[in-house]
Amino acid sequence: MNTSIPSDADISRKARDIRLAARLEQRYAAERRFKYLAMGSVIFSALVLAFLLVTMTANGLAGFTRAELKVPVDFAGAGLTVTADRLAQPGAENALAAAGLPDVLQFAAAEAYGPDVAAQLGSGAWRDLARQLVADPSLLSREATVSVPVSEDLASAFRGDGDRALQATARRLQEQGVFGRAFDWGFMERADATDPQEAGIWGALKGSLLTMLVTLLLAFPIGVLSAVYLEEYAPKNKWTDIIEVSINNLAAVPSIIFGLLGLAVFLAIFPNLRSAPLIGGMTLALMTMPVIVISGRNAIKSVPPSIRDGALAIGASPVQVVFHHVLPLALPGILTGTIIGMARALGETAPLLMIGMRAFVASPPDGFTSPSSVLPVQIFLWSDEIDRGFVERTSAAIIVLLLFLLVMNGVAIYLRNRFERRW
Amino acid sequence: MKMNNPDLESSVAAGFTDAGPAKISANKVSVYYGEKKAIDEVSIDIHTRYVTAFIGPSGCGKSTFLRTLNRMNDTIPSARVDGEILLDGQDIYRSKMDVVQLRARVGMVFQKPNPFPKSIYDNIAYGPKIHGIAQSKSELDEIVEQSLRRAGLWEEVKDRLTDSGTALSGGQQQRLCIARAIAVDPEVILMDEPCSALDPIATARIEELIDELRGRYAIVIVTHSMQQAARVSQRTAFFHLGNLVEYGRTSDIFTNPRKERTKDYITGRYG
Amino acid sequence: MKMNNPDLESSVAAGFTDAGPAKISANKVSVYYGEKKAIDEVSIDIHTRYVTAFIGPSGCGKSTFLRTLNRMNDTIPSARVDGEILLDGQDIYRSKMDVVQLRARVGMVFQKPNPFPKSIYDNIAYGPKIHGIAQSKSELDEIVEQSLRRAGLWEEVKDRLTDSGTALSGGQQQRLCIARAIAVDPEVILMDEPCSALDPIATARIEELIDELRGRYAIVIVTHSMQQAARVSQRTAFFHLGNLVEYGRTSDIFTNPRKERTKDYITGRYG
Amino acid sequence: GCGGQQSTSRDQIKAVGSSTVYPFAKAAAEEFSRAFANQYKSPIVESTGTGGGMKLFCAGVGTQHPDIANASRRMKASEFETCQQNGVTEIVEIEVGKDGIAIAESKEGPTFGLTVKQVYEALAKEPYGKPNTAKNWSDIDPSLPNEPILVYGPPSTSGTRDALAELILTEGCKTDAATKALKETDEDRYEQICTEVRTDGAYVEQGENDNLIVQKLASNPAAIGVFGYSFLEENADKLRGLAVNGVEPTYDNITSNAYPGARSLYIYVKKQHLDAIPGLREYISTWVENWGKGGLFASKGMITSTDAVQAANSAAVKNMTVLDASVLK
């Protein structure tokens, strides 16, 4: 065989190579386009998110502040018949109210700035003051300048909205240095109120915490256990198929339908628990459980069979195999699914509307059975408030919800990493 | 080919008229995967004193048959076993058989080393723990050390028992798996191509180890390497297309096969 | 052992002083995975007219070296190559080398058949399509048919070209992968243990196929079965611990190895 | 134990119902808890919509059922019937005030007044039985601006929409004699012609979120919006009320019924709960105390009822006069 004469094959290859090279330019261009498109999608999504977060933060930061007026009050001379001891006991605020604190405050404000301004004190201003007194009973025996919230009208005048006369007043007070916006820690401590100056997020936040706790405690074990059953033990038969279809279906059913279920079933069984985090949590648990089952099954599936074989071969029973080996290894994956499910539950509004969690509850819930709202519903309710002061409060509440979400994700990611490290 | 069947060369033709009772005795065992017959009426006796090698071309059913011996094929839903397998005279497929206990008695080592993603210590201690073999922590420590020693791994890992078993090299992992199997003090150890994922040095180490363990446990090893079978075993069973074609002393099988098929395989005509 | 090196028995000692220029010529190639050196200064010439077999114990670097030949190791981030590999005299690791074109010229078949989850037709047509080799549908049909014919699969699948490639049996899948590689009409075909997942009958079929393809393509096959190397190849390279220990005519390597290590391996002292 | 559902006590008032009444009910609850901080827990007010509220309210007597239903319309005879069947036999109806509906636009928009007839012709799906073809306001009346008709308004499920239909559209519809006559012959058709609103985009149902309407109006000066009067008042800096039939939507005009859009708001109280739920009486009294002119509710945008109505309802509260089915329809 003489290798120096090009064979047919060699000739056809030459032709092919030329054709191939001609196309290469195009193919690399396509490659670049594709890559930039892919990168573009990530960047676009990130930008939308950034845009949302930035606008929300920009709008919402003001929601953590409120307009406050400095009022000099002579407590010693006001004749408040409340002793410092009484302040240390429960119900001190009401005792102060009974002793005429609201009037004292009103009077002091009128003295200092005239009756017009005094009329613009927030309706709950005395309550704020009472809280300050409880915190520092020594105030009772002296003269002090206290900061109290003003009415929504004056607050919006300060923003440059609303009544012209009030706007002038606001400007005048501001120039005197006694009026301005201050950070409102109380926002994180109070519950809902009709006056945006008085409204706080703690009630809804606590409601969300309690609800999520119930959801987690129900959905996680049930979800994980059914995932284990379906993936490891269930015989492949019609019944298993039915269970599988119902779970997949439940993951896809619109959330509002779970609300209807909660209404028709849970509230029929526990009629007294309308609006309670317990019922909310149970409803959301049903919604979250399938998500955990599905991700749990995937996580379990991805544990290599060799681990199961290894354990079985030294005489571990199937239950031991799962609880000693498979579940610990699948845990990070299960946690991921749980985060997704819980995040969705955390932001859910519609089903909770059905079971009464849109109630106006002026005090934070005492426990799992007392009426409560949750963050997303609070946001929904506030976004529909007439008072425009709620616009900022709404954004602030959104920020709180997002922070909650981030904390929840953070905890789960931390746990996930920990578990991964341990193995 | 190197042969190291020390004192047994002179004994009676293996597997058929051997002295003493068989540890495992299979009678007309057939295995089906669904409709498909993977093992066809195989009868074989396995003795504690020898290492038995299963050889044969890929897909001939070596692994399948091996897994019937400790009912690991129970994990394959489509698998079905006919015939009878006696362990110390008792049928392991009888309905009251406790599979968990069976597997503690008949250990298994797999083709790919599969240590648990736990510490080396826990890998070994797991079996004794679930079987309640150790009464105390010190007893457990003792078992762990001894198993690792027997598996020839102790010196290499004694200072890092808390490291993850998966951090070891392939050969070490496989020895860890052997130690894990030893730790529950089984009577039989089944090994399915234990060296096929290992390098030659690790392979040599495992082969030595098998030699050391011989006599204490009945050992069955599946291998696709005839050289390996020749090196480590005293009895060889040659499978082909689901049949046990020939079973006997390793030396006889390799030097003087009785069946044409065996001969063809040994000389590399297929496989 | 069965040898079928027809007309070549008499040619000059393979790989070193062979007639005609080498298709692929490696000069002092070293491959590192991170810090670890997996291949140590290997030099070898590969010719179109022969089937070249790489043998050696597990982990000796056969696959690693094979993958350097068409830069498939680019996909492993930690891998790094030193030295020079010439394809028709041009360094494939030079910076302007077009990897896409290189891989069209140097095809590869993997250990586990990996047909795309597409129809049989699309599996074959994939390469010609992306490279724009076919100008028309009929030309493409032509290429598909011819590739399947050459891979000896046409008769078996011609009536079900639209079936999924994954629905074929293991041996058929592997032949499909070979057909897929042939379809872009490469100059070299690299095969990494192409039969290790197949049964003996399928293996025999692939071996035949390799024999048929010989001469048209430079074929390099990695195998762990010495019998297979002996059956299909005319040149054999024996690797050990990252070194190329010996390279020469297959008949010489198997009957008359020059190095002690080769001999030990051939006679089954390890591996 | 918590198992027995029949006999648990409740120490919090529960009110459910209309989203229109909700802000006032909240304010009343706050006022109540301020006044009785030592004695009673603050009430739970839930905005379920009037219909949903009635369903809950009429479900039965007992602590698991609400004590009060807020309503932006009168209880329906059918609902009353349900109540009776479930043992809610003693219901006290209290009219607490009025909600004005107002038509408004952005301050930047063109100023114009409308008549109920024009509104009807602009919004009805089939004005006087013929398909609505009007695109611009000027298509209805050349004197109106040549701007596209775009009206944001409440959805069919809300009380405000009902008021729009009843107080404005039906009035406009009746101006056509032929259509009015239809009422006698084919009431169904009559209702349909007079109350059905067009769906071709000229009328945009805007959920219950009136805030959003305000913002949309601000961004679209040519559009007008229909919503509760309180929103107009709250957004007086951005919005301007449109005169209807020449009457401006001012507080006084609505109170005096001169402006054609005001409907009564009610609360329904379960008399059977009066002695069982601590503070229920006091809570109702809070309503009475605050519904006057210049009172709390007025400051939140509620329109006060006439003195006569107030007097009658005060008396009803005092005597806890039970509602008689015959006044309902």
Add this chain to the structure above:
Amino acid sequence: MSPAIFVLLAIGLGLVGWLAARSRAWAFASSGEGRTRLHSLPSYHGWYVALWAFVPAIVFVAIWNVVSPQLVMQSLLADPAAAQLPDFGINRDTVLSEALAVARGSAQAVFNPLAAPLVEPAAAAMHRYGIIGIVVTLLIGFTGGVLAFLRLKPDFTARTRVERAVMLILLLASLVAILTTFGIVASLLFETIRFFGMVNPIDFLFGTHWSPDPMRDPAYANGADYGALPLFWGTIYIGAIIAMIVAIPLGLMSAIFLTQYANPTFRKWMKPILEILAGVPTVVYGYFAALTVAPFIRDVAKSLGIASASSESAIAAGLVMGVMIIPFVSSMADDSIAAVPSAMRDGSLAMGATKSETIRKVLVPAALPGIVAGVMLAVSRAIGETMIVVMAAGAAANLTANPFASMTTVTYQIVAMLTGEGSFDHPATLSAFALGMVLFVVTLGLNFIALRVVKRYREAYE
């Protein structure tokens, strides 16, 4: 006696049983000559006895929790002080329950003076029945425990039995899904049937005109107003078409970038960041859609000469919804692309394919089942979404393909009808249940088909 005490009691019994049985098993193990090998670990013996002590006790507690209040009530009514109670009704109930609450200690004082004299007898009765309950609980738990204890012996198959109980728990857990499904059907069925009693199902399912008026006299309810087709169409158009046109390419491409091009650290950070998109409350998206996107789209449409463009449009809602569900698609796609065996990728690269060719022609098709599953999840999320629709798409039930028209969806109508003015015997309100039922049945059907498809696919693959 609070139920917590009973539960603690049952747990205590279990604990005692556990400890006793375990030490007994230890004794077996270490007695006799040398060592006996137990069938099961001592702790399994412990669990076995603990279960037998705990389960019967807790079952009794559950029953007692229902029965004992009635017993207390009976003995309370038998008390002379009960003679003054008002007749039946809520007052009587509350007086009684107040007395009980005070007796229980969960309230400080009675609100109703009538309740005061009842507190004493109530406390006495509760005490009495509390003691009885405790004794019986103890007795039952103890008997169960002892009987179980007596069965223990070295070769007792405790593990097998305990594991059977574990399996039962697992089975029960997976039945929760079925129960939920039944619960949903049950809670929708009754009202749906009522609705179909008023409105012809054919009219409802195939009618093209939707304008139910909840305020109108139900007698005039006209099937012609209940044509839900525009709602179904709006749901599909917004949630499954427009939103998906945004979410699928963006989500998929993001996943591709993150799995195939980005370096691992970038991926590790970016993935959770994108997931935040799914966590932003939908109210926020609603505002974004209504105030930023919708006017922008209207202006663009107007400038393109589409006069009919309204500022409430299906497209505005759909686009924003699409952005919201990008992470659903990208997360699932990411996982399934990463799960494609690298042999596929290598195979394609070895053919001389470029990276993007490999992705488009091999990886994505191979990952399709996972991607489709992600898309299904995303679609269902989009279909279930209400707030964005409410705020940005208007609420008009239009049956049109014009993306600039305003539209509405099923879920929005459900919420609106259920929280609206209409009374609950009105077909308009009841239609919410029928709509819910249709949604449920449709998703169920889709899932059934999906299961079939996946099964067939799997068979072909392996």
